[in-house]
Amino acid sequence: MKKHLFLITLLAIHYLALAQKVTEPSTTARPEWSKPYPPFQIAGNLYYVGTYDLACYLIVTPKGNILINTGLASSAPIIKASIETLGFKFTDTKILLTTQAHYDHMGAMAAIKKITGAKLMVDEGDAAVVADGGRSDYALDGNVSPYAPVKADQLLHNGDTVKLGGMALVMLHHPGHTKGSCSYLFDVKDKKRKYRVLIANLPTIITDKKFSEIPAYPNIARDYAYTLATMKKLTFDIWLASHASQFGLYGKHKPGAAYNPAAFIDRNGYDTQLKDLQDQFTKKINGK
Ligand SMILES: [Zn+2]
Secondary structure (H helix, E strand, C coil): CHHHHHHHHHHHHHHHHHHCCCCCCCCCCHHHCCCECCCCCECCEECCCCCEEEEEEEEECCCEEEECCCCCCCHHHHHHHHHHHCCCCCCCCCEEEEECCCHHHHHCHHHHHHCCCEEEEEHHHHHHHCCCCCCCCCCCCCCCCCCCCCCCEEEEECCCCCCCCCCCEEEEEECCCCCCEEEEEEEEEECCEEEEEEEEECCCCCCCCHHHHHCCCCHHHHHHHHHHHHHHHCCEEEEECHHHHHHCCCHCCCCCCCCHHHHHHHHHHHHHHHHHHHHHHHHCCCCC
């Protein structure tokens, strides 16, 4: 109990310290980003510990746990409570990863890293924006950091494997949305079978500018084209994404529902999302 209070106090102190340097954009128009969601077991040792829409994933191993994405700054206590509700220790988090360096996935990263002492591994393409809290993001004006800056302990390159306690996650470089957006491909198993899981960072387009008018990211069009082409070729059993709405969590899982990994086997849903994104990309480069 004492330790619990201590951690909550630490979290609170971090918010106060960070609030002075960091301006997180208002999310009042997106209440589903802050709303809690009951944590649950997706498949084998893979768990959902995010908010209603900001997907965060916990992979539990005998050598400690891997946390992918951290939501907004205010998501830290939600993630901590979700991990503990599942019966795991927040402080057993050993490796931190993100699918992209935007504030809705990086908001609580610095605070969680400090409290858990976990190692942050980041796609090389996002290392610079992570280090300045998103201030140098090509889609922003460079005046504020939308999240607390945090230094990566290790940089990842396309195809690198993140290993911990028998788990092996392959990092797939899927740039465009940010310069270092990425997905993770790995196997989990339960008593019945093995599942190949893809945590996909879908290449949604965020800039209103023409791709040719973004000097801070000259290769943006080429990167989106590459990401769309390579993502179409991936094979997996289960797919998930950076936002719960992107992979249709609410249609596949009801809060409190029994363990059912098969609900997340949905190739068609993935292909439909990629087709929509391909259409948006094609319209964009055709100037429509
Ligand atoms: Zn984003």
